[in-house]
Amino acid sequence: MSIRSVIVVALVVALFAPSARAQNQNLWRSFAEKLPPGAFVVVHLSNGSSVKGHFVQVTPDTITVLPKTRLPVPARALPFTEIDSIDLQKEGMSPGAKVLVGVGVVGGVLAGIAIAVLASGGYD
Amino acid sequence: MKRWMVLTAVLALPLHANAQELGASSGEPFRKWDVGGGVNLRFGAHDDTVVPNGAWTADFGRYWTPHLKTSMAVMTTRQDSYATGPGVYDPRSFTTSYAKVTAQPAGFGASVAYQFFDNDFVHPYLSAGARFALTSTSTDVYTTRAPYGRILTTTTPSRLEARPIVGGGFKSYFANGRAFMRSELALSIAPHATSNVILLIGAGVDF
Numbered sequence: 001m002s003i004r005s006v007i008v009v010a011l012v013v014a015l016f017a018p019s020a021r022a023q024n025q026n027l028w029r030s031f032a033e034k035l036p037p038g039a040f041v042v043v044h045l046s047n048g049s050s051v052k053g054h055f056v057q058v059t060p061d062t063i064t065v066l067p068k069t070r071l072p073v074p075a076r077a078l079p080f081t082e083i084d085s086i087d088l089q090k091e092g093m094s095p096g097a098k099v100l101v102g103v104g105v106v107g108g109v110l111a112g113i114a115i116a117v118l119a120s121g122g123y124d
Numbered sequence: 125m126k127r128w129m130v131l132t133a134v135l136a137l138p139l140h141a142n143a144q145e146l147g148a149s150s151g152e153p154f155r156k157w158d159v160g161g162g163v164n165l166r167f168g169a170h171d172d173t174v175v176p177n178g179a180w181t182a183d184f185g186r187y188w189t190p191h192l193k194t195s196m197a198v199m200t201t202r203q204d205s206y207a208t209g210p211g212v213y214d215p216r217s218f219t220t221s222y223a224k225v226t227a228q229p230a231g232f233g234a235s236v237a238y239q240f241f242d243n244d245f246v247h248p249y250l251s252a253g254a255r256f257a258l259t260s261t262s263t264d265v266y267t268t269r270a271p272y273g274r275i276l277t278t279t280t281p282s283r284l285e286a287r288p289i290v291g292g293g294f295k296s297y298f299a300n301g302r303a304f305m306r307s308e309l310a311l312s313i314a315p316h317a318t319s320n321v322i323l324l325i326g327a328g329v330d331f
Contacts, residue, residue, distance in 0.1 A: 069243045069244070069301075070243050070244060070245055070297055070301040071153040071154070071155070071243050071301060072153075073153070073243070094245060094296075094297060094298045094299040095245050095246045095294075095296035095297060095305075096245075096296045096297050096298035096299075096303060096304055096305045097298055097299070098296070099294075099296045099305035099307060100305055100327075103305070103325055
């Protein structure tokens with residue numbers, strides 16, 4: 001590739017990148033406008049981090065998300081200029097509930113085995 | 125309705141945040157106390173009166189920072205542990221003896237833990253501490269000649285025994301952010317460098 005081609009490609013990218021970014025912003029803004037309040041979303045930011053939480057509101061420039069944390073923290077207004085993507089997700093069981101279910105299942109299986117052993121007349 | 129709930133929650137946040145006790149070191153909100161209880165199951169070939177096969181435990185902890193916690197615990201320790209068979213068997217002797225180590229019904233523990241992550245629903249942690257129990261040894265002496273039977277029992281005064289414990293686990297919170305389940309695997313070091321693995325399953329609440 002000649003230097004001339006490189007320059008042409010760089011110019012094309014420089015010319016269309018802002019418009020692509022603007023298109024991206026419009027896309028996520030229109031997506032956010034259709035979200036129901038309280039929807040559980042994961043917002044991926046252009047700096048590589050992400051914010052997981054409940055959708056609160058959308059303005060022409062920002063989407064406001066209430067981060068899902070153990071202790072409440074203030075809602076965050078995230079500018080569309082910093083947003084890479086927004087995922088609408090289903091909120092699952094809490095980790096505590098998962099552990100409790102796991103303990104219940106293991107305990108139930110062990111109790112079942114113990115009952116089966118006792119019913120069969122012990123160890124003999 | 126849901127919209128109003130979310131709006132109310134958002135408006136109430138500053139009040140709620142102000143009402144919370146904030147960690148001085150990092151600014152991350154954290155609750156300073158927790159209380160919990162659970163069951164300990166010991167896996168290991170070595171009998172240990174201080175760390176019995178199964179035990180109930182209750183603990184009370186204080187967070188000094190969002191990550192550092194100290195705890196005190198009480199646990200059941202009542203268990204008899206027999207010494208390795210007849211103490212000395214001598215066919216020329218008229219007696220044989222059995223030693224039994226007995227722990228008092230309750231022991232206690234102290235530990236320090238480091239918790240990872242901030243304000244999350246799952247916090248892995250590492251802990252180190254010790255468990256203590258009062259134990260005494262009673263020795264029964266039996267005659268090996270007719271009439272057979274116990275002829276003497278001697279009991280030593282109670283002594284405090286300690287077992288260093290290191291471990292790690294997870295504190296997994298329920299949706300309310302206060303109640304939690306705790307699952308922990310620990311290693312207790314008994315005398316003569318023998319060790320036992322302890323599984324702790326418990327539940328508790330932060331406040």
